[in-house]
Structures are given as C-alpha cells and as structure tokens.
Amino acid sequence: MASDSTVLDYEATPHPEPQTEDDAGVLEHRISRRSFLTQAGAAGVAVSTSPLLAAAEPAAAGPAATDAKAATGTTVPITLSINGEDHHLQLDPRTTLLDCLRENLNLPGTKKGCDHGQCGACTLHVNGRRVNSCLSLALMHAGDKITTIEGLGTPEKLHPMQAAFVEHDAYQCGYCTSGQIMSAVAAVKEPMGPSDDDVKHAMYGNICRCGAYPNIVAAVQHARKQA
Amino acid sequence: MNEFHFNRATTLAQAVQAGAKSSTAQLGATVRFVAGGTNLVDLMKLQVEHPEQVVDINSLPLNKVERVSGGGLRIGALVRNSDLAHDPIVARDYAVLSQALLSGASPQLRNMATTGGNLLQRTRCVYFRDIAHECNKRNPGSGCAAMEGHNRMLAILGTSDSCIATNPSDMNVALTALEATVQIQGVKGQRTVPISEFFLLPGSTPNRETVLEPGDLITSVTLPAPSPGTRSVYLKLRDREAYEFALASAAVVATVDGGTLRHVRVALGGVGTKPWRSAEAEQALEGKPVGSATFRAAAEAALRDAKPRSENAFKVELSKRCLVRALTLATTQA
Numbered sequence: 001m002a003s004d005s006t007v008l009d010y011e012a013t014p015h016p017e018p019q020t021e022d023d024a025g026v027l028e029h030r031i032s033r034r035s036f037l038t039q040a041g042a043a044g045v046a047v048s049t050s051p052l053l054a055a056a057e058p059a060a061a062g063p064a065a066t067d068a069k070a071a072t073g074t075t076v077p078i079t080l081s082i083n084g085e086d087h088h089l090q091l092d093p094r095t096t097l098l099d100c101l102r103e104n105l106n107l108p109g110t111k112k113g114c115d116h117g118q119c120g121a122c123t124l125h126v127n128g129r130r131v132n133s134c135l136s137l138a139l140m141h142a143g144d145k146i147t148t149i150e151g152l153g154t155p156e157k158l159h160p161m162q163a164a165f166v167e168h169d170a171y172q173c174g175y176c177t178s179g180q181i182m183s184a185v186a187a188v189k190e191p192m193g194p195s196d197d198d199v200k201h202a203m204y205g206n207i208c209r210c211g212a213y214p215n216i217v218a219a220v221q222h223a224r225k226q227a
Numbered sequence: 228m229n230e231f232h233f234n235r236a237t238t239l240a241q242a243v244q245a246g247a248k249s250s251t252a253q254l255g256a257t258v259r260f261v262a263g264g265t266n267l268v269d270l271m272k273l274q275v276e277h278p279e280q281v282v283d284i285n286s287l288p289l290n291k292v293e294r295v296s297g298g299g300l301r302i303g304a305l306v307r308n309s310d311l312a313h314d315p316i317v318a319r320d321y322a323v324l325s326q327a328l329l330s331g332a333s334p335q336l337r338n339m340a341t342t343g344g345n346l347l348q349r350t351r352c353v354y355f356r357d358i359a360h361e362c363n364k365r366n367p368g369s370g371c372a373a374m375e376g377h378n379r380m381l382a383i384l385g386t387s388d389s390c391i392a393t394n395p396s397d398m399n400v401a402l403t404a405l406e407a408t409v410q411i412q413g414v415k416g417q418r419t420v421p422i423s424e425f426f427l428l429p430g431s432t433p434n435r436e437t438v439l440e441p442g443d444l445i446t447s448v449t450l451p452a453p454s455p456g457t458r459s460v461y462l463k464l465r466d467r468e469a470y471e472f473a474l475a476s477a478a479v480v481a482t483v484d485g486g487t488l489r490h491v492r493v494a495l496g497g498v499g500t501k502p503w504r505s506a507e508a509e510q511a512l513e514g515k516p517v518g519s520a521t522f523r524a525a526a527e528a529a530l531r532d533a534k535p536r537s538e539n540a541f542k543v544e545l546s547k548r549c550l551v552r553a554l555t556l557a558t559t560q561a
Contacts, residue, residue: 137261
C-alpha cells in the first residue's frame with residue numbers, strides 16, 4: 001500500500017513524514033512488531049545496511065508459513081487443541097510444537113530462547129503439565145490439551161500469576177516471562193516446599209538474563225496462596 | 228533437521244516392525260522411536276540424528292509402575308521421569324533412584340523424558356554434538372577432537388583410544404547400583420538384560436552404545452525387591468547447584484549391620500563411558516566397619532584405573548571424595 005511505503009521505506013524517506021488525515025485508516029490498523037518487520041522487508045528495506053531490518057525476511061522458507069509445505073510437499077494432517085480451540089493443520093513433520101504455535105498459528109506469546117530445552121522460555125502446558133515446547137514435535141500432540149500464555153489470561157482478566165508478576169515487577173525485557181509464568185502456574189501444583197529456596201528450586205528450569213529472579217520468586221510466593 | 232516420515236504406533240508389534248527396517252539400532256539408525264523427544268529432537272536439530280522415519284510410541288501401554296511377584300518393581304518404559312521420581316514406592320524403597328531423577332535436567336524436561344529415553348540418553352560431549360568436528364562415535368575412524376580438546380566434562384573410566392565420552396544420565400547410575408534389569412521386545416520376542424550388560428564400552432566401536440538391535444523396543448525396567456534395612460543415596464557434584472550435568476556423582480546402596488557394611492552396591496556417574504558399577508569399591512566395603520578409613524580405601528580402589536585427560540584430572544580426586552561423602556550420608560543415622 002502506498003501509504004505504508006511512505007512510512008516504512010526508510011531508503012526513500014530517511015525521516016518518515018507525519019501521518020496525514022488521509023492516512024487515518026492506515027493508522028487505525030494495529031501494527032505488530034512482526035508485521036512491521038515483515039512489511040519492511042517486503043518493501044525493499046532489506047537492502048539497507050541496518051542489520052535488524054535486513055534480517056527480517058518474510059516468513060516463507062521451511063515450516064514457517066501458514067500453509068507450510070516441505071520441499072518435497074509432504075505434510076501430515078493433524079488437529080491440535082490449543083487453549084480450548086481445535087486447529088486443523090497440515091504440518092511438515094519437522095515442525096516443533098513451539099514453531100507451530102509461533103509460525104503456523106500466530107500465537108507468538110510462547111518464546112524461542114535457546115531452541116534446545118536449556119532455557120525454559122518456551123514453557124507451556126500439555127495436559128496441565130509444564131514442558132519445553134521446543135523439543136516436542138507438533139505431530140506428537142494429537143489429543144493433547146495445550147495451554148499457552150495466550151490461554152492463561154487476558155489483559156482484561158489476568159490469571160492471578162500474571163497479576164502477581166505485574167504487581168511484583170517480575171520482568172524487565174519480558175522475553176522469559178511467558179515461560180516463567182507458565183512454569184510457575186504448573187509448579188505451584190507440583191510438590192513444592194514453602195520457602196523462597198524451594199520456589200527457586202522449582203523454577204530453575206527457567207533462565208532470566210535480566211536477573212529478575214528475586215521479583216519472580218516474590219510473585220510466585222504471592223500467587224501460590226491464591227492457587 | 229532432515230525430512231522424515233512420521234507415524235504413530237498403536238501396538239507394540241507395529242513399533243517393533245517399524246524399527247526392524249533400520250539396519251542398526253545404534254548411531255545412524257534410519258528409524259527412531261520418539262517418546263519424550265527431549266534427546267532425539269535435540270540431536271535431530273543438530274543433525275547428529277537424521278532418521279528417515281520417526282515412530283511415536285506414546286500411545287503404547289508402557290506407562291505403569293507396578294509391583295511384580297517377588298516384591299520387585301516394574302517401571303514401564305514410558306513412565307515420565309517426574310512421575311517416577313515422585314512415585315511413593317520409589318521414594319520410600321529406592322530413594323537413590325528418586326534422588327537421581329530429581330537431580331537431573333529441569334522440571335519441564337522431567338515431565339517429558341521417559342524411563343526408556345533416559346536409559347538411551349546420549350553423551351553431551353561438545354564434539355559429538357557438533358557435526359563440524361571429527362568424532363569416532365558419529366563417524367568411526369574419523370578421529371576424536373576431544374582427546375586433545377575440551378575434555379573437562381569427559382570420562383576417566385572405561386575410555387579407549389577412540390572415545391572418552393561420558394554417559395550423562397543420573398538415572399542410569401542409580402539403576403546400576405540397584406541392579407535393575409531391562410526388558411526389551413524385539414523381532415524374536417521378549418528378553419531381559421541386566422543393566423550391567425546393557426551398556427557397551429566404546430572400545431574401537433564407540434558408535435555402538437547399547438546391546439539394542441534393530442526393532443528392539445525397551446518395554447520396562449525392573450528393580451529387585453529392596454533388602455530390608457537398606458539405605459540408598461545419590462550424590463551429584465557439579466559446577467552449579469542445579470540444571471547442570473555431573474562432574475562426578477555416586478549412587479550408593481548399603482545396609483549397616485551392627486557397625487558393619489553389608490549388601491553394598493556402588494555406581495559412579497560423570498566419570499565413566501557408561502554408568503560405572505564399581506566392584507572394586509564394593510569388595511573394599513563388604514563386611515568392613517563403617518568409617519572414613521573404610522570409605523576412603525574403597526574410593527581409592529574405585530578410581531585406581533582412572534585415566535585422566537588434559538582437563539579432567541581433577542575428577543579423580545573429586546570422584547573419590549564424592550563416593551566417601553555418599554557413603555557417609557548413606558550410613559549416618561538420619
């Protein structure tokens with residue numbers, strides 16, 4: 001869209017013009033980080049020297065696209081139950097549960113940290129139990145009930161654990177946070193001792209580079225009383 | 228990750244038949260079973276594993292923990308590590324197994340990982356896990372980058388000129404001290420293998436890690452009945468307090484009879500190319516008086532044949548002290 005390239009084509013317009021009244025319709029359309037970077041790439045800003053924008057390829061390769069087909073075209077049908085809703089998909093067998101949620105189902109609340117089960121950012125619930133979604137294949141989950149952060153609560157109706165994280169300032173950059181919250185919600189239902197050390201021990205599968213640990217522990221201790 | 232066909236096995240026979248199509252059950256297998264996926268999917272992402280077919284065995288009826296006649300305990304191959312660790316019978320009668328499981332991985336990984344999968348857990352050697360480096364385990368004859376490279380986390384017992392990779396599992400060390408047996412369903416039927424025979428030393432064929440043949444599927448692990456009055460302990464020493472593999476660990480099972488050690492079983496982790504049952508330590512302990520002199524003599528015997536490398540010589544002393552501490556914990560009245 002012409003008005004989009006005025007805003008996003010940094011090559012042509014180093015300093016984007018302020019939006020006119022005619023652009024009101026464009027402004028109302030909510031732009032996410034993902035859609036911004038995708039459109040910027042498509043508009044040709046990939047040729048700029050900005051490493052951030054240059055890296056933003058439109059999602060097309062491998063199992064990333066919504067109607068993903070492998071190079072040989074082999075996909076397998078599956079119905080996945082995510083947050084109480086059934087999704088009928090055709091998936092490349094290599095698709096992890098994590099990538100399926102983020103790339104095929106537009107549920108990017110679950111984050112990819114290490115992609116090797118070592119950081120916990122991808123933690124979500126399968127049948128109520130916390131797991132690392134990066135090390136599970138999507139096709140393994142027919143018949144399972146999967147809960148992601150999107151299904152835990154909404155901005156209007158936060159889960160008590162989410163509310164506790166907000167109240168106790170239990171995150172900084174927020175990247176580990178959905179994994180921390182999903183992990184904590186499950187942890188308080190597992191055998192977990194009462195002390196702060198016990199909470200740390202129960203949560204050690206979730207790493208936080210920002211070091212928000214003390215506040216995470218405080219949030220979990222607060223919310224567990226409401227479980 | 229390479230492309231592969233994915234199927235879900237609904238019967239044991241189906242799974243065995245599918246597995247039998249591979250020419251090997253060892254590294255390079257073209258058919259792999261997936262249960263938790265925590266090791267297989269990890270290695271597939273690294274292209275260390277590249278099966279053509281992945282068979283999901285999660286629907287098979289192998290997820291029970293049940294008493295068997297004679298008082299032993301049969302653990303289904305699909306029992307999740309977390310469920311096994313918290314099983315009341317295991318926690319009470321086989322404490323070393325519960326402690327070992329809870330010392331490993333993370334809560335999320337333990338919720339996914341299974342008994343069978345943990346038995347087959349592969350080494351964490353950085354050169355094995357990086358296909359850019361030569362590795363005799365991945366590619367026999369290609370060389371071992373670890374011998375003169377970063378070998379701090381690698382083995383000092385059971386090594387060969389071809390391979391010094393450690394077996395990283397905590398569960399396996401506990402099962403070894405408990406003298407577990409492994410039940411396997413194969414193309415020729417069912418068989419039972421004592422855990423002491425299940426794992427292979429690397430020798431000149433480090434690509435062969437277990438006795439499994441194509442089509443073999445582990446169905447259960449069975450523990451013998453606990454001896455009355457036995458105490459057991461798993462002690463794991465590592466760089467961090469949690470979420471890290473062992474530098475050295477010890478699984479000890481023992482009874483104290485009037486100040487004398489009886490029915491002692493010792494297995495070491497973090498130091499062996501397979502879970503390391505130490506007959507040398509057991510001989511130095513059986514019938515001896517409880518005390519630090521006895522324990523230290525046993526530790527010396529256990530590590531006598533240790534072959535340290537450039538970065539892991541510290542493991543010799545660390546492993547000894549680990550065993551002494553574990554024995555102390557196991558024989559001290561709570």
